[in-house]
Amino acid sequence: MRTTPPNDLPSTLGELRASGHEIRGVKAEIRDNLLAALGSGTDPWTGIVGFGSTVLPQLERALIAGHDIVLLGERGQGKTRLLRSLTNLLDEWTPVIGGSELGEHPYEPIAPETIRRAADLGDDLPVVWKHRSERYTEKLATPDTAVADLIGDVDPVKVAQGRSLGDPETIHFGLVPRAHRGIVAINELPDLAERIQVALLNVMEERDIQVRGYTLRLPLDVLLVASANPEDYTNRGRIITPLKDRFGAEVRTHYPLRLADEIALIEQEADLAADVPAHLLEIIARFTRLLRESTAVDQGSGVSARFSVAAAETVAAAALRRAAITGEAKASGRPIDLQAIIAVLRGKLEFATGEEGREEEILEHLLRRATAETARARLRGVDLTPLAEAVTAHPLRTGDRVPAADVVSALPQLAVLTDVAQRLGAAGTEDPGPMASAAELALELLFLTRKLAKQPSDDGDTVSYG
Incomplete structure (x- = not known):
């Protein structure tokens, strides 16, 4: 200026x-x-x-x-x-x-x-x-x-x-x-x-x-x-x-009326310490919009646009933390990092009277809905059955401390994963981060549609799909 x-x-x-x-x-x-x-x-x-x-x-x-x-x-x-x-x-x-x-x-x-x-x-x-x-x-x-x-x-x-x-x-x-x-x-x-x-x-x-x-x-x-x-x-x-x-x-004034505007606002305002793929930003935007529609959240206080911005920054921070721990060359956000939002940002929300003690349950449910809606929208028409069958036979481990390279190397060699990578912008790069993120979203959709089981580890750092 x-x-x-x-x-x-x-x-x-x-x-x-x-x-x-x-x-x-x-x-x-x-x-x-x-x-x-x-x-x-x-x-x-x-x-x-x-x-x-x-x-x-x-x-x-x-x-x-x-x-x-x-x-x-x-x-x-x-x-x-x-x-x-x-x-x-x-x-x-x-x-x-x-x-x-x-x-x-x-x-x-x-x-x-x-x-x-x-x-x-x-x-x-x-x-x-x-x-x-x-x-x-x-x-x-x-x-x-x-x-x-x-x-x-x-x-x-x-x-x-x-x-x-x-x-x-x-x-x-x-x-x-x-x-x-x-x-x-x-x-x-x-x-x-x-x-x-x-x-x-x-x-x-x-x-x-x-x-x-x-x-x-x-x-x-x-x-x-x-x-x-x-x-x-x-x-x-x-x-x-x-x-x-x-x-x-x-x-x-009002909150963004269109999902695209919600995403654009996050992209404009968030100061991201690591790469956060577009499908994760969409999940965050859908999550914020579901919070604004939920009767369990005090709508008189509203759900600020600062919530979605802070959520995106938290996902980026979780990815950067994993890169520091595992030695990954480049930090990239993955669906597993979305769990950090609930732990870190629940205090930014006001819940309706009578919902005391259910806050985490409400947030988990709405985050799963946002994830499922995003995955369905972005992977519509992709038949994930071969992936479900392959992972059922050979369970795949992912988690907050599992490097992207380990996730990608454990993936089965399937044509459907090429389609998933193309749909989610993970094709054409040697960096394993985007592919690990895309694969995790596909696995999460299979879990949410009850086509795969998911077993968290005792320490909470890893999750097994199979």
């Missing part, structure tokens, strides 16, 4: 006027840039997955209308990422008064001190350029957030320097005024105490601020956006009615 402005930009108010620069409000700026992107076919929502036909059209209409916006949705639905992506709709560089506390436009100083400076310096008023990334301000709402944090307070240091209490220049501005000509995002807005929410009313409607008896008519130019969880309205807090009324748009 570029943080140094081009050298040919105006550096004084006089030069800025001579360049023909025109001032725009932040909402007009966002609207113009959004319309230009839509007109040119450019995607302004980089990294946003699964919202193309649902959330984004609503958000775009709200931005074009110039509305302040609240995003409403369960945890892990990408609300914060969506808010942060709004910076893509700002101009890359915008002029501000050099040394200005509030980042005012050189044409329109609003604070008493900068108004005085502008009058004294005239066309020599210094101009600096602010990058779009510096015009986004984010605050996580917490119960201990104070009005001073958001709006401002009297600065005792300025009073001690000789200014009188009646002087508006004694005010230390808070987060919202400092975001003048930019975007202010408040995450988890209902967690903000109701008396603090009241402080935002004037900012959103009259665009002025009130600090300890001072009334400063600052024509703040901000886009205020917020996120909230539907549960927060009834459990931890709520958005007070007058504030909710001032938001021009409430946009509902």
